[in-house]
Amino acid sequence: MSVALVNIGDSHTGDTTGTVLAGDALVLNGGDIAWIGSSGDVSVNDHETVIDVAGATVIPGLIDSHVHTTFGDYTPRQGMIGFLDSYLHGGTTRVISASEVHVPGRPSDVVGIKALAVAAQRCFADYRPSGVTVHAGSVILEPGLTKADFDEVRAAGVWLAKAGFGAFAEPMDYVPVVHAARDAGIVVMAHTGGGSIPGSLSKISADVVLAMRPDIAGHVNGGPTSLDPEENARIVEEGDGIALQLVQAGNLRSAIDIADRALAKGAFHRLLIATDTPTGTGVISLGMLRQMAELASLSELTGRQVVAAATGNVAEVYGLAAGRLAVGRPADVLVVDTPVGGRAHNAFGALEIGDLPAVAVAVTGGEVRFTKSRNTPPPSRAVRVTRTGATR
Numbered sequence: 578m579s580v581a582l583v584n585i586g587d588s589h590t591g592d593t594t595g596t597v598l599a600g601d602a603l604v605l606n607g608g609d610i611a612w613i614g615s616s617g618d619v620s621v622n623d624h625e626t627v628i629d630v631a632g633a634t635v636i637p638g639l640i641d642s643h644v645h646t647t648f649g650d651y652t653p654r655q656g657m658i659g660f661l662d663s664y665l666h667g668g669t670t671r672v673i674s675a676s677e678v679h680v681p682g683r684p685s686d687v688v689g690i691k692a693l694a695v696a697a698q699r700c701f702a703d704y705r706p707s708g709v710t711v712h713a714g715s716v717i718l719e720p721g722l723t724k725a726d727f728d729e730v731r732a733a734g735v736w737l738a739k740a741g742f743g744a745f746a747e748p749m750d751y752v753p754v755v756h757a758a759r760d761a762g763i764v765v766m767a768h769t770g771g772g773s774i775p776g777s778l779s780k781i782s783a784d785v786v787l788a789m790r791p792d793i794a795g796h797v798n799g800g801p802t803s804l805d806p807e808e809n810a811r812i813v814e815e816g817d818g819i820a821l822q823l824v825q826a827g828n829l830r831s832a833i834d835i836a837d838r839a840l841a842k843g844a845f846h847r848l849l850i851a852t853d854t855p856t857g858t859g860v861i862s863l864g865m866l867r868q869m870a871e872l873a874s875l876s877e878l879t880g881r882q883v884v885a886a887a888t889g890n891v892a893e894v895y896g897l898a899a900g901r902l903a904v905g906r907p908a909d910v911l912v913v914d915t916p917v918g919g920r921a922h923n924a925f926g927a928l929e930i931g932d933l934p935a936v937a938v939a940v941t942g943g944e945v946r947f948t949k950s951r952n953t954p955p956p957s958r959a960v961r962v963t964r965t966g967a968t969r
């Protein structure tokens with residue numbers, strides 16, 4: 578299955594500076610990006626599908642690093658099936674589990690919590706609902722977990738953990754457990770801010786985050802309750818190496834504060850855009866685009882920077898090959914544009930005035946999943962499929 582995208586306008590390869598593609602055409606084959614070059618060099622008969630991007634913009638598929646998946650495309654928290662399919666129509670091609678804490682009756686003993694993570698990892702290893710890649714199986718840190726336990730689950734394929742929902746008496750009790758998980762090579766996201774659900778601790782403060790030194794300060798702008806600006810400043814200034822995850826289901830004012838502090842410090846690469854959904858805040862199908870538009874229009878971040886914070890920055894922190902447009906990388910690609918009737922010239926401009934871009938095309942794993950999002954407005958440019966069918 579070969580897919581060619583031609584007549585690309587602006588583009589963003591996913592790196593921190595928002596570099597444009599070296600060309601105006603992409604060829605996708607075998608699940609990867611196979612070629613980047615000039616539209617004039619594309620022979621349409623060589624490809625099963627050819628999409629005329631008509632001057633619209635091409636970016637990597639968005640990676641949401643804070644999604645509460647359970648099993649299948651179902652969220653028990655909001656009683657909704659098909660939410661991942663809806664998220665794909667908002668440009669999210671890949672999600673990372675923030676732990677399977679929403680599984681009804683989820684276990685909290687050491688054996689059970691390990692089994693839950695392994696089962697979730699296995700269930701999504703080859704299962705891509707609607708084409709969305711799900712990195713599932715995040716160990717919920719509970720008292721009693723040791724380095725040997727983390728070594729065991731790591732050997733079984735689990736590489737994610739979440740601190741914040743365990744039955745620890747004091748927040749500081751998390752510190753040795755987070756360190757043990759990281760020592761085993763597991764990527765740890767820590768809850769930041771006030772408690773989110775009954776049973777979670779009252780607050781994870783800046784002191785606790787800096788003592789834990791997780792890979793990611795999860796919902797650093799609150800999930801949904803934020804820390805105060807002095808604590809935000811400490812996490813940005815003293816937390817080198819800790820990614821700063823700004824979520825839609827958090828505090829917007831705090832997200833703006835943290836984004837601007839990180840930019841001023843020269844720590845843009847630490848900023849990740851995510852949703853922290855489904856949660857009590859709901860299922861937000863356009864959550865990634867909303868968080869990107871709010872930050873591009875209200876903080877010092879540019880339209881190109883919010884795209885990087887939702888793609889390449891995330892891939893870098895989690896060690897994923899996705900999130901970049903380059904030959905050999907996974908073919909998770911979006912065609913985006915200023916929405917029809919919008920004032921901006923292209924998708925980056927739309928984000929900077931607070932408009933949600935149109936997602937005109939989504940490709941995941943090299944397969945075209947749709948050529949018209951059912952959730953975003955339509956694009957202003959006439960993006961169209963010009964060839965479908967077998968190659969010669």
Ligand SMILES: [Zn+2]
Nearest residue numbers: 643675800853
């Ligand atoms: Zn969460």
